[in-house]
Amino acid sequence: MADAEKEKIDLESLLTNYGARVECELNARLEAWPPDFACIHVHEVVGSMLARQATLAKQIAMVPLLWNGHTAPILLRAMADVYINIAWLLIDPSERCQRFISYGLGQAKLELEHQRAERAKRELTPENSAMMDAYERWIETQRACFLQDVDLGRWAGLSVRQMAEEAECIDFYNLVYTPFSACAHSMWHHIGKYNLRRCTNPLHRYHGRPVSPESEPDLHYLLLAAKYWAKTLGTFDTRVGIEVACESARDALLAAIS
Amino acid sequence: MNTRKTVLADHIRVKSKLITPFNNTCGPIQDVSWTNTMIPELLWIALVQDKFGIRRGVEIITEFTHDVRASHSDRANTVWAAAGKFEVIPRDELRHLVDAKATAYGNDLRAALQPLATWYPEHPLNSIFGPKQIPAAHADLAQVRAIVAEYFDRSSYAATMTQATAIWLVFDADRLKVAAHSSLAQFPSIEEYPETELSRTVAASIRATLNVLFGFGEAAMLTSGSKWPVAFWNQGLKLEPCEFNG
Numbered sequence: 001m002a003d004a005e006k007e008k009i010d011l012e013s014l015l016t017n018y019g020a021r022v023e024c025e026l027n028a029r030l031e032a033w034p035p036d037f038a039c040i041h042v043h044e045v046v047g048s049m050l051a052r053q054a055t056l057a058k059q060i061a062m063v064p065l066l067w068n069g070h071t072a073p074i075l076l077r078a079m080a081d082v083y084i085n086i087a088w089l090l091i092d093p094s095e096r097c098q099r100f101i102s103y104g105l106g107q108a109k110l111e112l113e114h115q116r117a118e119r120a121k122r123e124l125t126p127e128n129s130a131m132m133d134a135y136e137r138w139i140e141t142q143r144a145c146f147l148q149d150v151d152l153g154r155w156a157g158l159s160v161r162q163m164a165e166e167a168e169c170i171d172f173y174n175l176v177y178t179p180f181s182a183c184a185h186s187m188w189h190h191i192g193k194y195n196l197r198r199c200t201n202p203l204h205r206y207h208g209r210p211v212s213p214e215s216e217p218d219l220h221y222l223l224l225a226a227k228y229w230a231k232t233l234g235t236f237d238t239r240v241g242i243e244v245a246c247e248s249a250r251d252a253l254l255a256a257i258s
Numbered sequence: 259m260n261t262r263k264t265v266l267a268d269h270i271r272v273k274s275k276l277i278t279p280f281n282n283t284c285g286p287i288q289d290v291s292w293t294n295t296m297i298p299e300l301l302w303i304a305l306v307q308d309k310f311g312i313r314r315g316v317e318i319i320t321e322f323t324h325d326v327r328a329s330h331s332d333r334a335n336t337v338w339a340a341a342g343k344f345e346v347i348p349r350d351e352l353r354h355l356v357d358a359k360a361t362a363y364g365n366d367l368r369a370a371l372q373p374l375a376t377w378y379p380e381h382p383l384n385s386i387f388g389p390k391q392i393p394a395a396h397a398d399l400a401q402v403r404a405i406v407a408e409y410f411d412r413s414s415y416a417a418t419m420t421q422a423t424a425i426w427l428v429f430d431a432d433r434l435k436v437a438a439h440s441s442l443a444q445f446p447s448i449e450e451y452p453e454t455e456l457s458r459t460v461a462a463s464i465r466a467t468l469n470v471l472f473g474f475g476e477a478a479m480l481t482s483g484s485k486w487p488v489a490f491w492n493q494g495l496k497l498e499p500c501e502f503n504g
Contacts, residue, residue: 037294037491110276113265146280147287150266153274 011064014256018226019058021249025233026054028246045097046089050236053082057229057249060222067222068215069194073183076221079228080177084160086232087167090239096156101142103155108139110150169235176228219257226250290472290481292412296421298490299340299472299482302371302383304405304420309370312419312449316426318363318370323427325355337431339424340472341382342484349385356386373398377497380489399497415451418461422448424480425464428471433479442467 029050035043056079066072089096112135119128139145156163164173182190196208230250237244269276281287290296307315323338326347336343344352356364367386374381376392377399409417422445428434429445436442441463444456448464451457471480 035492035495036488037495038485038488040491106276110266117265146278147289149278149281150269150276151274152276 014253015061015064017256018061018249018253021247021252022054022058022061022229025229025244025246025249026051028244029233029236029242032242032244033240039094039097041101042093042097045100046086046093046236046240049082049086049089050232053079053086053229053232056082057225060225064217064222067217067219069183069218070215072218072221072224073180073190076224076228077177077180077184079225079232080172080180081160083228083232083235084164084167084169084173084177087169087235087239088156088163090236091167099157100155102148103151105139105143105148106150108135109145109148112136112139172231223253226253288474290469290474293410294491295487296468296472297406297409298487299342299480299484300420300424301402301405301409301490302341302374302381303339303423304409304416305373305402306367306370307416307419307423308401308405310366314366315370316423318366319423319427320430321359321363322356322367323430325359326352327431329355335431335433337428337433337471337479339427340480340482340484342482342486343480344382344385345482345484345486347385352383352385353388373402377402378490378493380486380493382484382486403498412465413452413461418448418451418464421464421468422451422461425467428479434467 030047033043033047035047056075060066060072060075066075085100089100112132115132115135119132124132136145139148158166160177161170161173164170164177181187183194192208195210195212197211197213199207199209227250230248266276268279270279270282271277303315303319306318309315310318326338326344327334327336329347329351333347338344356367358364364386368375371381371383371386372392373395375384375387376394378384405416408414409420411417412421425434425442425445434442441459444460447454447456448460449457451461468480471478473481
């Protein structure tokens with residue numbers, strides 16, 4: 001009992017330290033890559049994308065209950081998305097970041113219009129009305145709605161696979177993004193493995209019985225998140241052209257558990 | 259029967275894009291940003307008006323720009339409203355010009371623009387000051403900060419008066435003619451802003467006209483192409499730390 005309790009406390013401090021190191025790594029990049037108003041949109045897009053990757057890495061780390069094949073791949077797929085986006089954006093940052101923003105604003109405008117159409121059918125509460133007004137203001141502070149086109153296609157004008165090819169990370173797309181997409185989109189080759197249990201009764205034709213099983217946390221998923229965070233930083237540093245002397249959160253994590 | 263209402267029904271679909279009616283009619287526009295470009299370019303006018311009030315401020319600015327226009331035939335047709343325009347004038351020449359009119363407006367102009375000289379070394383009008391180091395006063399930076407904060411609201415009283423002054427300089431340089439029935443023909447009514455309907459209409463015309471004059475192409479007579487606007491915002495990052503509420 002005492003040993004088990006000690007192990008739990010060690011894991012907590014391990015994860016807390018990991019989260020703090022991720023934060024340090026992010027801050028070191030932002031320090032080495034200050035904003036420049038000549039292209040502030042690049043800093044805002046790529047910087048916030050990097051910060052999101054840090055958030056995902058930390059939040060996966062802090063919730064061991066998510067370290068299983070049912071949930072972790074959803075978040076890891078999101079991390080793969082961020083990685084490919086950053087790698088692709090940084091090939092031609094100014095033009096691509098502008099396109100990224102414009103696409104996002106168009107989607108926000110479309111979402112707002114759908115909400116308006118829905119809410120037109122019933123009376124708005126003051127809270128609903130305030131939320132929609134705030135959302136519209138968020139768009140309008142960046143681009144007047146009447147000037148904002150809405151793109152219903154892909155934000156980059158390319159498939160993620162094409163983006164990965166251009167960004168020279170097609171292996172990452174094939175081996176990480178695509179497999180984890182099965183879980184994120186609940187495709188047959190995910191649910192068939194994770195949410196069906198084969199009945200062994202020959203009289204039942206070995207059918208699959210739907211199940212929602214409990215899962216033990218698997219450290220493997222934490223290490224994958226740490227790996228993708230480190231990979232993102234590596235690509236960011238190379239493309240932006242900075243060198244950062246900062247202890248690697250992933251290296252520290254690996255050292256602590258090995 | 260499908261009775262679902264389509265959202266953005268007024269937009270025109272072109273391949274995967276829904277184009278706004280405005281963009282569909284006028285084509286994609288190249289826009290100029292009030293915040294990014296016009297605030298830094300017109301900040302010197304704002305500071306003069308903040309220090310000496312609207313009436314005296316306009317006097318100082320008008321006399322100064324008259325003298326700049328008169329200083330060389332190449333400068334006679336330039337509208338000296340955007341700070342970046344002054345970069346083409348040799349530093350010493352601009353200083354001597356202001357020295358020569360110290361009593362008329364030079365001393366007042368320097369007094370008003372001291373915050374820029376102190377805190378923004380790249381401001382194009384810093385050349386009106388001599389090489390003597392100006393002691394940094396935090397009150398000056400606070401003044402710039404307060405003005406900029408107010409100017410984010412482009413239709414505020416102070417921002418409107420600064421924009422009106424910029425348009426006045428266009429008229430004064432004889433670079434703008436307006437039809438007798440247009441709002442801008444009622445330009446003097448801007449003094450009543452925002453109290454009267456007419457003044458608000460004139461203010462809207464001033465903003466719209468500035469967008470064109472700061473825009474692109476031949477009509478863009480206020481555009482300086484200077485690096486000053488970017489330098490202004492970058493300097494702000496150096497002068498004060500980020501602030502986050504909540």
